[in-house]
Amino acid sequence: MGAIARYCNDAFAIADMEVRKLRHDPGELATRAIQPVLWLLVFGQVFAHTRAIPTGEVAYIDFLAPGILAQSVLFVAIFYGISVIWERDLGIVHKFLVSPAPRTALVLGKALSAGVRALSQAVIVYAVALVMGVGMDWSAAALAGVVALVVLGAALFSTFSLIIACVVKTRERFMGIGQVLTMPLFFASNAIYPIAIMPDWLKWIAHVNPLTYEVDGLRALMLERGASGLGLPLDFAVLTGTLALLVLCCGRMYPRIVV
Amino acid sequence: MNDAALARDDRVADVLTTLGLTRRFGHLTAVDSLTLSVGAGEIFGLLGRNGAGKSTLIKMLTTLLPPTAGSARVGGYDIVHDASRVRAIIGYVPQSLSADGELTGRENLAVFARLYDLPRLMRAQRVDEGLAFMGLTEAADTMVRAYSGGMIRRLEIAQSMLHRPPVLFLDEPTVGLDPVAREAVWAHIRELRKRYGTTIVLTSHYMDEVEQLCDRVAILRQGRSVALGALAELKAGTGDPAASLDAVFAYFTGDAVESGAAYRETSLTRQDFQRHG
Numbered sequence: 001m002g003a004i005a006r007y008c009n010d011a012f013a014i015a016d017m018e019v020r021k022l023r024h025d026p027g028e029l030a031t032r033a034i035q036p037v038l039w040l041l042v043f044g045q046v047f048a049h050t051r052a053i054p055t056g057e058v059a060y061i062d063f064l065a066p067g068i069l070a071q072s073v074l075f076v077a078i079f080y081g082i083s084v085i086w087e088r089d090l091g092i093v094h095k096f097l098v099s100p101a102p103r104t105a106l107v108l109g110k111a112l113s114a115g116v117r118a119l120s121q122a123v124i125v126y127a128v129a130l131v132m133g134v135g136m137d138w139s140a141a142a143l144a145g146v147v148a149l150v151v152l153g154a155a156l157f158s159t160f161s162l163i164i165a166c167v168v169k170t171r172e173r174f175m176g177i178g179q180v181l182t183m184p185l186f187f188a189s190n191a192i193y194p195i196a197i198m199p200d201w202l203k204w205i206a207h208v209n210p211l212t213y214e215v216d217g218l219r220a221l222m223l224e225r226g227a228s229g230l231g232l233p234l235d236f237a238v239l240t241g242t243l244a245l246l247v248l249c250c251g252r253m254y255p256r257i258v259v
Numbered sequence: 260m261n262d263a264a265l266a267r268d269d270r271v272a273d274v275l276t277t278l279g280l281t282r283r284f285g286h287l288t289a290v291d292s293l294t295l296s297v298g299a300g301e302i303f304g305l306l307g308r309n310g311a312g313k314s315t316l317i318k319m320l321t322t323l324l325p326p327t328a329g330s331a332r333v334g335g336y337d338i339v340h341d342a343s344r345v346r347a348i349i350g351y352v353p354q355s356l357s358a359d360g361e362l363t364g365r366e367n368l369a370v371f372a373r374l375y376d377l378p379r380l381m382r383a384q385r386v387d388e389g390l391a392f393m394g395l396t397e398a399a400d401t402m403v404r405a406y407s408g409g410m411i412r413r414l415e416i417a418q419s420m421l422h423r424p425p426v427l428f429l430d431e432p433t434v435g436l437d438p439v440a441r442e443a444v445w446a447h448i449r450e451l452r453k454r455y456g457t458t459i460v461l462t463s464h465y466m467d468e469v470e471q472l473c474d475r476v477a478i479l480r481q482g483r484s485v486a487l488g489a490l491a492e493l494k495a496g497t498g499d500p501a502a503s504l505d506a507v508f509a510y511f512t513g514d515a516v517e518s519g520a521a522y523r524e525t526s527l528t529r530q531d532f533q534r535h536g
Contacts, residue, residue, distance in 0.1 A: 006376050013373035021361045024402070091357030095418075098321045099374040100347040258323055 010101035014109020019116050029117065033124045036072040040065060040128050043192075053193050058225060065129040066218035066226070067191030070211055072121040073150055077114045077157035078182050081165030082174055084110070088257050097255055104251035107159060111247065114158035115151030122150050135224035145221040145232075152239045153214040159246040166253040191215050195229065213238040274299045274426055274458045275320070279329035282315050282482075289315040291482035292329060297460060297475075299425075302452060304469045305462045306504075307479035308514060313462040314354070316479070317430055320460070321351050334425055347375075350419030354430040354462075356411045360404035364395055364414050367403060368421065375422040389417035393447060409440025416447060420455070427451070429461040433468060445471050466504035478511050486511040 022029070040061070047053055048060040055063040087093045096106050129136060137143075161178070168174050188202060189211040195203055206212045217235035220228035228235065275297040282290040290312040297303045305313050318324040320331060322342040330337060336344040358367050368389055372382040390396045393413040403411060412432065419427060432448065433441040449472065451457050463469050469476055470490060478486040478493075486493055486507075494502045497510040508514070 009376065010374055013370055016373075017359075017362065017366070017370045020366055021359070024361055089355075090359075091353035091355040092359060094321075094323060094353050095351060095357060095371070096374070097323055098346055098349065098351045099371065100343055100376065101374045102343075255323065258318075 010105035011108040015112040018113030080158040081161035111155035114154040118154035277331040281328040304473035304476040311479040312482035350424040365399040480512040
């Protein structure tokens with residue numbers, strides 16, 4: 001096998017393993033579904049009713065749905081690092097690190113499997129959005145784009161999560177940090193309100209927050225009358241570039257977790 | 260045919276050599292200038308209390324941890340400069356029961372068959388052979404969380420041998436297992452060496468294990484090797500050719516082979532069982 005084929009094979013070996021675990025026990029996916037459903041049904045309807053958030057031509061519920069999808073991608077991915085700490089405690093990570101698979105391939109494998117989990121969330125968000133009358137874009141190109149964005153976003157945040165796990169090394173510290181990071185990432189983005197209405201300092205943070213680009217891309221592709229405020233090419237470029245950087249960084253840090 | 264044989268210095272009769280191998284953590288020296296060599300096809304034991312440096316030594320030799328000073332070669336490859344080549348030719352079974360409880364036995368093996376880049380057509384066959392060799396064919400498609408400790412340990416040994424590595428590292432292979440399971444694991448370890456000529460480096464606290472399995476033993480104390488040789492030689496060295504291993508250990512280290520430490524490991528292993536369900 002050529003080196004690239006081997007690399008992909010190693011990454012897929014890890015991803016395949018994680019997906020099999022999911023197949024043996026899909027219950028977790030159901031519990032994770034509750035959050036997006038609540039946000040859309042409760043928060044979405046309340047704020048749509050009050051007309052508190054100006055979203056221009058698009059109805060608030062339509063505006064919100066991609067934001068909630070991005071939120072559930074973030075939440076699914078950001079606690080992924082816990083699984084690595086768990087595996088370290090069991091000795092499984094040691095065996096992966098002793099195999100000839102390149103470290104970044106191990107990281108990418110996990111990132112891909114986070115993408116698969118996140119896709120299951122996407123199905124639920126689409127179902128709820130459909131029920132609530134959101135105007136969706138069902139064309140093949142749009143759906144493919146959404147799949148790509150969901151996988152990219154999940155890969156990005158799960159790799160970030162793995163880096164945190166390699167740094168903090170214990171479950172307790174990880175849970176503490178996980179909570180501290182998810183809320184700012186979510187609220188300092190355009191998930192539930194447009195950038196235009198943010199104070200300047202928050203706008204600045206939103207522009208360096210990868211979640212903003214995730215949401216922007218999803219808004220353009222999910223909605224019938226969606227448009228991107230930042231440009232789809234930029235969205236994809238930021239997400240891909242950030243993911244590449246994080247994967248490289250994580251690959252170097254992975255061995256730390258067993259020290 | 261050993262398909263993990265790569266082009267290397269075949270004049271090396273010693274499959275593993277260390278030279279002044281040292282590892283420090285801040286002020287603590289875990290492994291202190293260790294020099295030893297292991298010949299091809301040997302079963303080599305590392306004996307010592309907790310804190311003697313066994314785990315750190317194994318971590319360095321399996322490329323999980325770089326040395327602070329000194330060097331080591333496994334299969335002719337340097338553990339620092341050729342780490343990825345070392346990884347291709349070693350197998351490793353860590354101390355804790357580290358199979359994934361959320362997969363079946365077969366699925367656990369399949370992951371590693373892939374990670375070791377076995378050609379696709381060979382993977383299923385190797386997995387089946389591994390399962391058969393370890394007596395796990397019937398349980399292959401049951402979830403590992405339903406396995407006993409002995410079964411998990413056997414599965415892990417099968418996993419470590421999928422790519423037929425010339426060198427196998429076993430960290431406390433039978434700690435916490437019941438006597439029947441231990442005998443089974445020992446029988447399989449002996450069979451590995453017989454069938455594949457595998458060189459095996461293992462760490463242990465157990466007198467009977469070391470006597471049953473090891474050709475030579477190194478006794479470690481505070482990171483240093485205080486005695487090295489065939490068990491018969493070490494016994495003779497104490498002046499009593501019929502000395503028990505405890506006596507040999509006490510003679511060379513001034514300490515007892517800690518039954519306290521063995522208990523802790525046993526309770527950790529029992530916690531593993533509970534985690535695996």
